[in-house]
Amino acid sequence: MITFKGVKQQLFWKGSPRSISFDSKGIQHKLRNTADNCFIVEDHAGRIGVANAGSLTTEDKGLQVLGMVAPLEAHQLGDSSFQADYALKYNYKTGAMANGIASEELVIAMGKAGLIGSFGAAGLVPSRVEKAIKTIQAALTKESYAVNLIHSPNEPALEEGAVKHFLGLGVRVVEASAFLNLTLNIVHYRVAGLSQDADGKTVINNKVIAKISRKEVASHFMQPAPIKYLNQLLEAGKITALQAQLAAKVPMADDITVEADSGGHTDNRPLVALLPSIVRLRDEMMQKHQFDFPIRIGAAGGISTPESALSAFMMGAAYIVTGSVNQACVEAGTSEHVRKLLATVSQTDVMMAPASDMFEMGVELQVLKRGTLFGPRAKKLYELYMKHDSIDEIDEKVRLKIEKTVFKKTFDEVWQGCIDFFNERDPRQIQRAQDNPKRKMALIFRWYLGLSSNWANKGVKERLTDMQIWCGPSMGAFNDWAKGSYLEAYQNREAADIALHIMEGAAYLYRVQALKTQGINLDNDLANYQLSTPIASLSV
């Protein structure tokens, strides 16, 4: 159960013998009481037990102390200023998932549990986003939430419209993602929220949590807004002269989420390599700019278990962000078919495939390859796009095969679908493709890539093999952890419950590891955090 191979402390424990647990269940309970001290003691019969209460003495009276850990509660992991700034109980955020997969329900559930969720606004029409924001605002009157502001190089009107909407609706936190550089729009959002308090101190009303996976991009968000954009915004009357002046004193982002190998857009970098580099870059930037507002660094990508969460915090993450694991939860805006499928996947069931939004640029994202053929089919379309300058150049046999087995429509029908789609969202897309056959081909292929995620979200039975399901290896890691527990069944997966287990589990494992450094080894049933009951009923 507990074995000891370390050096005995020169300390003795005094307290009621009845407060010591020697059995597995009692020890586990005491380890879980992360708000209390944990003393590992040896009684006179040579048994090793655990106590939360009692006191220590250097006099050789009482029981020999083998090791001990001070209280460390889940809410202490990470940076307390992140909690303070966003009014949270834990340094835990759920990332946006496009097309409303990170739904209103998910964001509200997060907010109610003292965590922060980001609404998956990408890919949705403005009216749908507005409805979601209003629903979230009505439910979370005091709690925090974020909305995704995704960079859209191919549809700049979307990004501009989103910022206009967010400012109009009073959205106070955006999760900025997919940016390669700063744009006028993100600068507009940030700077339009700057003001001064009565003491002349700068106040940041519009918070930016920027998600990045490269140093170059991170550095843009760690600097003040570029002068050229400030001048343009001033000229357009979108910011005041005072705001332009204040912009020099604040970084573009309050928080930078370092995204490692994740579901959706990813550079597939390992967190252990990427995070320290970005932390170092942050330190350099803070040294250079001497901001009054410290930039925090969070971690995303691959986090879905207590072990991964703890490692991120121990590497210096101020907060953690999860994604894939939440798509498998009951609140996710996806179909039951997808949630059920996700509960069966392992870490190797994912692959990279072309992204619909940045198809022409060759950008890829991570998708599920189990139970769907989307990945290989999308890759084939990209291959054709690279090889040809127009759809007319595609070999007839190949075209017919795609029309029959993949599109289930002719290319002409698909083109008509594109016209209808973009007329509502951004008619310039169609105009730009009229005299540009390669662009027209891209839009036709993107029709499939775009719809395939809707088929997944809606659970369209005729399109099971075409479902595009964004997913990272963390899904498999979660399934491994949940195996044999009540969370193995997809119907029981609730995002806030999982989040709290990850955080409580990380605090628990911190104790396990701290004891290990003192030579105290726990058997597997104690060394692992057990997923026995929903967190609400836990006594810790």
Ligand SMILES: Cc1cc2nc3c(=O)[nH]c(=O)nc-3n(C[C@H](O)[C@H](O)[C@H](O)COP(=O)(O)O)c2cc1C
């Ligand atoms: C289904 C799905 C959709 C996603 N869509 C978006 C998105 O629209 N915008 C965004 O910033 N991140 C998106 N992400 C990334 C997540 O917000 C999060 O950063 C990432 O999933 C964390 O890594 P993990 O998948 O290993 O947990 C998506 C992830 C998934 C799984």
